[in-house]
Amino acid sequence: MVDKYTQNAVLFKALADKNRLQIVDMLSCGDKCACNLLENFDITQPTLSHHMKILCDCGLVSARKDGKMTMYSLNNQTVEDIKGCLCTKGGNSEECICDEDCDCKELHV
Amino acid sequence: MVDKYTQNAVLFKALADKNRLQIVDMLSCGDKCACNLLENFDITQPTLSHHMKILCDCGLVSARKDGKMTMYSLNNQTVEDIKGCLCTKGGNSEECICDEDCDCKELHV
DNA sequence: AAAACATATTGACAAACGTCTATATATATT
DNA sequence: AATATATATAGACGTTTGTCAATATGTTTT
Numbered sequence: 001m002v003d004k005y006t007q008n009a010v011l012f013k014a015l016a017d018k019n020r021l022q023i024v025d026m027l028s029c030g031d032k033c034a035c036n037l038l039e040n041f042d043i044t045q046p047t048l049s050h051h052m053k054i055l056c057d058c059g060l061v062s063a064r065k066d067g068k069m070t071m072y073s074l075n076n077q078t079v080e081d082i083k084g085c086l087c088t089k090g091g092n093s094e095e096c097i098c099d100e101d102c103d104c105k106e107l108h109v
Numbered sequence: 110m111v112d113k114y115t116q117n118a119v120l121f122k123a124l125a126d127k128n129r130l131q132i133v134d135m136l137s138c139g140d141k142c143a144c145n146l147l148e149n150f151d152i153t154q155p156t157l158s159h160h161m162k163i164l165c166d167c168g169l170v171s172a173r174k175d176g177k178m179t180m181y182s183l184n185n186q187t188v189e190d191i192k193g194c195l196c197t198k199g200g201n202s203e204e205c206i207c208d209e210d211c212d213c214k215e216l217h218v
Numbered sequence: 219a220a221a222a223c224a225t226a227t228t229g230a231c232a233a234a235c236g237t238c239t240a241t242a243t244a245t246a247t248t
Numbered sequence: 249a250a251t252a253t254a255t256a257t258a259g260a261c262g263t264t265t266g267t268c269a270a271t272a273t274g275t276t277t278t
Contacts (some may be wrong), residue, residue: 005127005134015195016125017266018114027113028196034225049226054147068224068275076197083192087137088185101250126236143255158238158256175253177245 008085011078014058019043027061029076034070046070120187123167128152129160131199136170136183143179 006036015021023037038048052072055061064071122144124130128150135149137139147157161181168187172179 003127005130009127012121012130013125013265016122018265019111019120021114021117021194022123024237025196030196030198035223039198044267044268045225046269048229050266053226065274070171070225073128079195079197083195084129086188086192088188089136089137089139089183109125122235127238144253152236153238154255155239155257161237162256174245174255179255 008082010058011082012062014054014060015019020055023051023055024060024074031071032072033066034072037072052077113194116190117191119167120169120191123163126160129164131184132160132164133169136181140182141181142175143181146181
């Protein structure tokens with residue numbers, strides 16, 4: 001049982017690479033197969049396969065076999081979840097960790 | 110001159126660590142000094158300082174000296190920028206990279 | 219059945235990362 | 249001026265990451 005920060009860090013790690021960011025961007029306008037994605041990168045096929053595994057394992061992308069190809073699809077819900085955990089200042093006071101385990105109350109003037 | 114994926118990857122890299130995610134979360138409910146942040150972690154002071162440098166260098170956090178302390182503040186605009194570059198499927202057709210350099214049109218059925 | 223095609227897996231390696239101890243710097247207190 | 253407090257920097261070290269070449273697996277075509 002991991003805390004939410006460890007859990008979310010897995011998602012941010014998956015996005016912390018320029019190639020994977022571009023893959024997510026490309027999938028955001030429609031599903032694509034690996035060979036179609038590969039055309040747009042200067043990496044080898046095994047490297048792309050490795051990136052796709054990282055994106056799938058964390059739930060950002062789903063894969064389905066279609067004949068000899070594998071079609072990849074962006075998981076919108078996971079993308080929204082990531083946005084949701086990025087709160088801005090004063091935006092989510094009821095979930096503020098300060099209420100639990102830090103002494104920020106004395107800092108809030 | 111780096112492309113937008115390389116640029117955004119720096120931001121996601123900064124968030125790709127559970128301790129830094131928690132720091133951002135803590136700063137989202139108010140500015141804090143290093144010693145106040147440190148209380149909530151099982152890391153040494155130099156390690157926290159290292160994390161703060163990463164968060165500041167990428168623009169997610171700002172630092173200002175206040176006496177012998179350094180106060181850290183979350184940069185809301187940068188957080189919003191990150192959310193903005195995470196587009197969901199069909200959500201930003203006019204900026205879709207598919208219109209530029211890939212052949213996804215034939216894939217969109 | 220054989221060849222071609224699409225993708226995944228394995229193993230290796232250099233680079234980057236997170237952490238620590240030790241030390242430096244800067245400000246406040248006595 | 250000396251001491252204490254708060255933060256930053258330097259250097260070291262084990263772990264993780266991104267990449268590749270080689271190979272394996274599975275599917276389609278000939």
